Amino acid sequence: MKRLVILGAGTAGTTLANRLVKRPEWDGWHLTVIDATREHYYQPGFLLLPFGVYRKEDVVRPKRYYLPTSAELIFAEVERIRPDHKRVELADGRKVPYDVLVIATGTDVHPEETPGLQEHEWLRSIHTFYTFDGAVALARALRTFKEGRLVINIVEMPIKCPVAPLEFAFLADWYFTHRGLRDRVEIVYATPLPGAFTRPKASEMLGNLLAERNIKVVSEFNVMEVDPDKRLLRSYDEQEIEYDLLVSIPLHLGAEAIARSEMGDEYNFVPTDRHTLLAKGYDDIFVLGDATDLPASKAGSVAHFQVDVFVENFRRYVDGLELLPLFDGHSNCFIETGYGKGVLIDFNYDVEPLPGMFPLPGVGPMPLLRESRVNHWGKLLFHWVYWNMLLRGHELPIPARMSMAGKEIEEAVS
Amino acid sequence: MTVKTAKTLEELGIQLDAEGFLVNPDDWTPEIAEIIAREEGIELTDRHWEVINFVRTYYEEHGEPPTLRAITKRGGIPTKELYQLFPKGPAKKVARIAGLGKPKGCI
Numbered sequence: 001m002k003r004l005v006i007l008g009a010g011t012a013g014t015t016l017a018n019r020l021v022k023r024p025e026w027d028g029w030h031l032t033v034i035d036a037t038r039e040h041y042y043q044p045g046f047l048l049l050p051f052g053v054y055r056k057e058d059v060v061r062p063k064r065y066y067l068p069t070s071a072e073l074i075f076a077e078v079e080r081i082r083p084d085h086k087r088v089e090l091a092d093g094r095k096v097p098y099d100v101l102v103i104a105t106g107t108d109v110h111p112e113e114t115p116g117l118q119e120h121e122w123l124r125s126i127h128t129f130y131t132f133d134g135a136v137a138l139a140r141a142l143r144t145f146k147e148g149r150l151v152i153n154i155v156e157m158p159i160k161c162p163v164a165p166l167e168f169a170f171l172a173d174w175y176f177t178h179r180g181l182r183d184r185v186e187i188v189y190a191t192p193l194p195g196a197f198t199r200p201k202a203s204e205m206l207g208n209l210l211a212e213r214n215i216k217v218v219s220e221f222n223v224m225e226v227d228p229d230k231r232l233l234r235s236y237d238e239q240e241i242e243y244d245l246l247v248s249i250p251l252h253l254g255a256e257a258i259a260r261s262e263m264g265d266e267y268n269f270v271p272t273d274r275h276t277l278l279a280k281g282y283d284d285i286f287v288l289g290d291a292t293d294l295p296a297s298k299a300g301s302v303a304h305f306q307v308d309v310f311v312e313n314f315r316r317y318v319d320g321l322e323l324l325p326l327f328d329g330h331s332n333c334f335i336e337t338g339y340g341k342g343v344l345i346d347f348n349y350d351v352e353p354l355p356g357m358f359p360l361p362g363v364g365p366m367p368l369l370r371e372s373r374v375n376h377w378g379k380l381l382f383h384w385v386y387w388n389m390l391l392r393g394h395e396l397p398i399p400a401r402m403s404m405a406g407k408e409i410e411e412a413v414s
Numbered sequence: 415m416t417v418k419t420a421k422t423l424e425e426l427g428i429q430l431d432a433e434g435f436l437v438n439p440d441d442w443t444p445e446i447a448e449i450i451a452r453e454e455g456i457e458l459t460d461r462h463w464e465v466i467n468f469v470r471t472y473y474e475e476h477g478e479p480p481t482l483r484a485i486t487k488r489g490g491i492p493t494k495e496l497y498q499l500f501p502k503g504p505a506k507k508v509a510r511i512a513g514l515g516k517p518k519g520c521i
Contacts, residue, residue: 156483220503224494236497266483 001030005088005098007078007257009035009063011043011391012289012303013104018393019311021068025318031071032096034088038063038075041132042386044300044379047164047336049135050142051175058383060132066391078105078257083282100284100317102310103263103270105255107160107290107298113251114155116226125231126246129168130160141245142175147184148244153233154191155223155251158267160290160298162198163345165189165249166206167336173213174338182214190218190233190241202345202353205369209337252298254291269293274349275325276313277306286310295349296329304390305330308400330402332358334379342375344368348402354409359398361406368407423449435515439473442513450511454500458511462499465491469512479509479517 004020006013017033020026045059067073077091087097109130111118117126127141128134152169159165169189176182189196189210195203196210196217210217224236226246233241254268263270263279271280272292279285288310289303296302309326316323329349336342344366345353357364365374389396423430428446429437436442447466451458458466468489472480482505486493496504505517 222497222503236494237501266481266487 002028002099003030003032003097004100004102005032005034005096006102006104007034007081007088008104008106008255008289008291009033009040009067009073010104010106010289010303011300012106012291012307013102014040014063014066014391015304015393016102016104016288016307016310017067017071018391019307020314021070022393023311023315025315031068032074032098033067033071034074034076034078034090034096035063036075036077040066040391042383043160044386045383046129046132046135047167047171049132050129050138050168051171052139052143054383056136061387066387078255079260080257081261081263081285083263083285086284098284100286103258103279103285103287103291104289104303105258105291107252107254107267107269109250110253111248111250113253114223114226114248116228117155117248117250119228121228121231125244126226126228126248128248128250129164130249138247142172145185145245146181149186149188149242150245150247151188151190151233151241151243152247152249153221153223153241154193154249157192157198158298159249159252161333162297162299163333163335165191165247166196166210168247169210169215170213170338171336173215187213187215188218188241188243189215190221190223192220192222194219199347199352202347202369205343206335209343209371213338258291265293267293274329275327276323277310277327278323294329297331297333299331299333300386300390301332302330304396305332305400308395312400326400328401330400332398334375334382336376336379337371340376341371341373342379343371344375344378346402346407351402351404351407354407356407358406359403364406421445421449433516435510436513439513439515446513447511450513454507454511456500456507456511459499461495465489465496465499465508466512469508469514473512473514479505479512479514481505481517 006017039060040063042059045054048054079089079091081088087095089095123137127138129138152165154165169187172187176185196207197203222236223233225234231243254264258264258268258270270287270291272287272294274294277286279287288306290298306327312326313323332346334342334344344358346358346368347353353369355369358366358368366378428441431437448458469480485491500507509517
């Protein structure tokens, strides 16, 4: 038997495991999945938890239930990857050999990297919704917040789901309006980016939407430290922003094991071939999901499209054929904009989000880069799709490679 | 006798893209760095050059300009100082002065 080892049973790792074992070419292969923790989180749910939308069981389920029964499952910390010996060494001393290794170790938030953030005011006046515990604590804080300045701050890019902080701002506007407190709550969005989003056209559209909702944007704000007693953020160029309630999106780093293996960049992300997903410098190690250093969004949709690409190429890999450069950076995100509406964006490495209809040209039903109720329902429906179809390895009717069909091109696409 | 006057990028025939980065990184010379820096209101000191040289070496090794974190972690220059040397978005500013493309790091 040949051995394929997946590090990480998150969205990418779990989906891949379920997809692989269904393939005819999987015959003769043995699957091992290694992860340090037992809970699988529906991370898009972290955005809605603070607003009282989901219960715990909607977003947390055992990883084991979602992995194929034929897979060997090891719950242990990875000490380091030893490509020279083609094996993974675990913290408890075990050694797991592989023929093919898939790194899907994701990324985590590191509030301890910003002075003042994770100190005595952490989870009191300083919050995050990027962890389960943080999202639950923030729900309590929002319920009791009656007036003052709510500041949403991105510490540093890249982050998981780069639209989530914007969605949080839109939902906060809706939430406080609904409670009749909006005129007493000021909402400020402080970002290191030059505008609301990373891509020009979407940034303009979303920037206008923020202005409409009376959400103030402070751009190019690079936070150096937080003063938890004076309740202010201080940037490297000495600007200050006061807050009453801070919602921080802390620094994101890849897994420590990647650093210990000396395979990561300065963020512990693994340098990855942008089209084949092979780890640079290796022919038997692939990287999927948030663990890569690719200039694609760190998002579930990207992980899903990468799994499609990997599965397609795995057949060629087994047959000894050259890998096809299939991955195009495709990303597809629902953006909740509040009031029961949402915006859908679809883009890749080279094509920025464009207006149009998705997935069927002219028909939709989902409009691109425009607010609509259908997009909001699409996002809610996705919760069911995630647990019951995506993780289980059922194919979804969205192609891995981005399609230009249905997109309106007004100007030259850069 | 010729008096050395500060030339503009236009006079040197250097093309910039919409965001002010060199269209052709091979056009770069230290003189061009001085001109772009002046446009940014920066007078280049030895310390500036240390950063620029690090960024250019990194580019040669990695094929892309470093993120701010790479400059601080690998180049050993404190973030705070980088903001003093190249105010407002140091990673982007250094990349521009060093004649390279826009650093990734934001998607």
